[in-house]
Amino acid sequence: MPMSMNQEIFNFFTTLVERVSGISFQAGKEYLLENRLTELALTLGYKDLQQFYQKVKIGLTPTLLNQIIDTLTTNETYFFRDQHPFEAIKNHILPDLIQKREKEKQIKIWSAACSTGQEPYSLAMLILEHFSKYLSTYKFFIYATDISQSALKKAKEGVYNQIEVNRGLPVTFLVKYFKQEGSSWRIDERVKSLVKFDYLNLLETERKLKEKFDLILCRYVLIYFSKETKTKVFTSLWNTLNKGGYLILGATELPSFTPQDMEKKLLGKTVVYYKKES
Numbered sequence: 057m058p059m060s061m062n063q064e065i066f067n068f069f070t071t072l073v074e075r076v077s078g079i080s081f082q083a084g085k086e087y088l089l090e091n092r093l094t095e096l097a098l099t100l101g102y103k104d105l106q107q108f109y110q111k112v113k114i115g116l117t118p119t120l121l122n123q124i125i126d127t128l129t130t131n132e133t134y135f136f137r138d139q140h141p142f143e144a145i146k147n148h149i150l151p152d153l154i155q156k157r158e159k160e161k162q163i164k165i166w167s168a169a170c171s172t173g174q175e176p177y178s179l180a181m182l183i184l185e186h187f188s189k190y191l192s193t194y195k196f197f198i199y200a201t202d203i204s205q206s207a208l209k210k211a212k213e214g215v216y217n218q219i220e221v222n223r224g225l226p227v228t229f230l231v232k233y234f235k236q237e238g239s240s241w242r243i244d245e246r247v248k249s250l251v252k253f254d255y256l257n258l259l260e261t262e263r264k265l266k267e268k269f270d271l272i273l274c275r276y277v278l279i280y281f282s283k284e285t286k287t288k289v290f291t292s293l294w295n296t297l298n299k300g301g302y303l304i305l306g307a308t309e310l311p312s313f314t315p316q317d318m319e320k321k322l323l324g325k326t327v328v329y330y331k332k333e334s
């Protein structure tokens with residue numbers, strides 16, 4: 057093993073993190089785990105990873121566990137990631153849902169594993185930009201969840217640096233929906249007010265989440281799970297989707313199986329999984 061971390065420490069942390077979050081560190085990821093955990097250990101004032109491990113082994117507090125999960129999640133994201141799913145939402149999915157929910161006048165969207173907020177805020181800006189005429193009659197609710205407390209804190213603040221706003225966000229949207237504060241950009245209250253952020257571990261979806269959604273985005277998170285966890289999480293996503301609703305995964309991700317009521321649709325360049333109504 058090309059590392060100074062011994063097998064016992066590697067096994068301890070990988071088992072802990074997979075049990076809690078589903079994130080599976082395969083052999084070959086030792087250096088990543090070691091680097092991130094060593095950095096956390098030093099930040100928290102421990103001499104090295106060995107000393108941190110001894111502490112965690114005998115007294116793992118909820119705060120420490122959160123810090124370990126935070127450190128080991130990959131929070132890579134950007135505004136309008138992959139672009140074409142947002143085209144599909146604008147051109148096909150929202151027009152269809154608006155029509156279907158004419159009676160309820162409510163459209164519920166879930167950004168599952170929202171990281172630092174760019175995905176749900178992109179959805180909110182898309183609604184403000186293209187569906188504003190429905191805002192007085194329909195309630196658009198965007199629920200955005202993640203397991204990383206630090207990612208959620210940043211998401212709730214809605215403040216992004218220049219590099220982050222340069223990634224995927226059209227300049228017209230930056231001007232219209234952000235306010236500059238020194239070298240950072242704060243997202244507008246109009247955008248924020250459409251999104252509700254919450255802590256949610258995807259392994260606990262069905263136990264914790266009592267609502268169902270018309271559109272679910274769960275992108276670039278299943279890739280971190282084992283086959284078994286992927287199936288479990290995918291099942292709970294499917295069960296959380298309303299009939300007539302849509303599920304969007306990351307471009308490289310596939311459903312674990314094909315439920316009977318699933319129809320795979322190609323909307324523009326985006327593959328979506330539609331839940332049949334009957």
Ligand SMILES: C[S@@+](CC[C@H](N)C(=O)[O-])C[C@H]1O[C@@H](n2cnc3c(N)ncnc32)[C@H](O)[C@@H]1O
Pocket residue numbers: 076077078079129130131132133134137168169170171172175201202203204207256257258259274275276277280
């Ligand atoms: C690579 S980011 C993807 C963010 C966003 N969906 C996107 O596509 O840009 C993966 C996110 O999944 C979250 N995550 C990992 N395991 C999770 C779990 N068990 N429950 C909820 N979120 C989880 C991480 O904290 C991270 O923010």
